Amino acid sequence: MSRMPRPYVAFGFASVHDSLEAESALAKVGVLSLAIPSPRELGELCGIALRLEPADMQAALAALETAGMRPVATADISDI
Amino acid sequence: MPDREAADAPQRCVYFDHGATSWPKPLEVLEAVRAAMEEHGANPGRGAYRMALAASRLVFDARRALADLFRVPDARDVFFASGCTEACNLMLKGLISPGDRVVVSSMEHNAVSRPLHVLAQQGVEVVVVRADETGVVHAHAFEQAVREAPTRAVVCQHASNVTGSIQPIADLADIAHESGALMLVDGAQGGGHLDVDLPALDVDAYAISGHKGMLGPQGVGVLYIRPGLEARELLEGGTGGGSSESDEQPGMRPERYEAGTPNTPGIAGLGAATRLLLVHGDEWRATEQRLYRTLKEGLLAVPGVTVYGPAPEEPAAPIVSITCDGIEPDRLAFLLDRNYGVAVRSGLHCAPWAHRTLGTLETGTLRLGVGWGDTDEDVAIVLGALREILA
Numbered sequence: 001m002s003r004m005p006r007p008y009v010a011f012g013f014a015s016v017h018d019s020l021e022a023e024s025a026l027a028k029v030g031v032l033s034l035a036i037p038s039p040r041e042l043g044e045l046c047g048i049a050l051r052l053e054p055a056d057m058q059a060a061l062a063a064l065e066t067a068g069m070r071p072v073a074t075a076d077i078s079d080i
Numbered sequence: 081m082p083d084r085e086a087a088d089a090p091q092r093c094v095y096f097d098h099g100a101t102s103w104p105k106p107l108e109v110l111e112a113v114r115a116a117m118e119e120h121g122a123n124p125g126r127g128a129y130r131m132a133l134a135a136s137r138l139v140f141d142a143r144r145a146l147a148d149l150f151r152v153p154d155a156r157d158v159f160f161a162s163g164c165t166e167a168c169n170l171m172l173k174g175l176i177s178p179g180d181r182v183v184v185s186s187m188e189h190n191a192v193s194r195p196l197h198v199l200a201q202q203g204v205e206v207v208v209v210r211a212d213e214t215g216v217v218h219a220h221a222f223e224q225a226v227r228e229a230p231t232r233a234v235v236c237q238h239a240s241n242v243t244g245s246i247q248p249i250a251d252l253a254d255i256a257h258e259s260g261a262l263m264l265v266d267g268a269q270g271g272g273h274l275d276v277d278l279p280a281l282d283v284d285a286y287a288i289s290g291h292k293g294m295l296g297p298q299g300v301g302v303l304y305i306r307p308g309l310e311a312r313e314l315l316e317g318g319t320g321g322g323s324s325e326s327d328e329q330p331g332m333r334p335e336r337y338e339a340g341t342p343n344t345p346g347i348a349g350l351g352a353a354t355r356l357l358l359v360h361g362d363e364w365r366a367t368e369q370r371l372y373r374t375l376k377e378g379l380l381a382v383p384g385v386t387v388y389g390p391a392p393e394e395p396a397a398p399i400v401s402i403t404c405d406g407i408e409p410d411r412l413a414f415l416l417d418r419n420y421g422v423a424v425r426s427g428l429h430c431a432p433w434a435h436r437t438l439g440t441l442e443t444g445t446l447r448l449g450v451g452w453g454d455t456d457e458d459v460a461i462v463l464g465a466l467r468e469i470l471a
Binding site: 036 | 124125126127128133136137140143155156319320321324325330332333334335
């Protein structure tokens, strides 16, 4: 199994509901996100975060702003 | 009339107990409950593996569907509870404190009157406004009571579980807000049976049963609390994400009011039912209302039957209460079940205040609740049975 690190961006939200709301908002505008266990880098060990390609970060933030949302934490991660 | 042995009793159930719970449920609801248990049985909001995410999305989708149905702009203001009783307890105990004064209708169910009794023992003043003989409360009577002293909340059901009477909630909300009071509503018989637009009603909180007119499974209810209104939570505990390291209950909605693992199969079933109501609700409510009026008009024409509640042409939730000359409601309910296969409930229907208002506290009533799945033939069967029994 590959353990090659790769860069990604993690978005953290105030609640699981908000994470799923954000996932839905991003899907509506075609920004691909992946729901993942909240990584330590977001300062929250429980809950659901969204993982995005770094190249999609600005588009994602713009889409969330349009939907009246924003992540409570973001992290640039280079890991598996 | 002699009772038949159980083996000879009618096999088909003519179900008129929708005021207690709806039956049968749409197949989509059964399928959603099955799938939630068999395919997505993980704990929602806790893990992030695919099955847990699927369970989380079931809850998320159900909440959004409920927000759509009740026109709530932000689904985070919709909370799941174990039922309307728990939702009423959170609404009342979370928003009313010792020293407060509340004004409440005389038609309330025990889900409201009992929490208020506890609050009264803790120093809350409870002022009861009497409904009229049809079970309808009048705004001017509330206005008078609210103006007598500073009031924290006006509390009223949306529709009576005894008579179906619909209360003037929007008018009461105006009265409450003009005096700086909250408008708190027990909508147990409103959700699903009525087209409920919460922003239009301008209520501060509204409790909903998931398993009556909403057609979901038992064991799930819903509470709406308007944005910005802070209620004390009933329970503290795990919420999955959000400040898990803190001993304090997180303040964000909806998790703040949903400590512990939710009833995911129940919520999934309610979500499926809600999506059906979003598509078919108008049509189903029209059928319910037509059958309700046919039933009520038919009951009024049966000699010896006293019908309580509004006139058939008046707006009402599809519930009728009756008493009959010469036979107690409990015996009537028994005969209707055993000899005709008609399922109805006798007694006080957990609403002694309402029966005190109607003058039926000593006898109770026989209650017929119309709902999804009932037919013209069902109405004809119960009317024919009553005519035969009372002849």
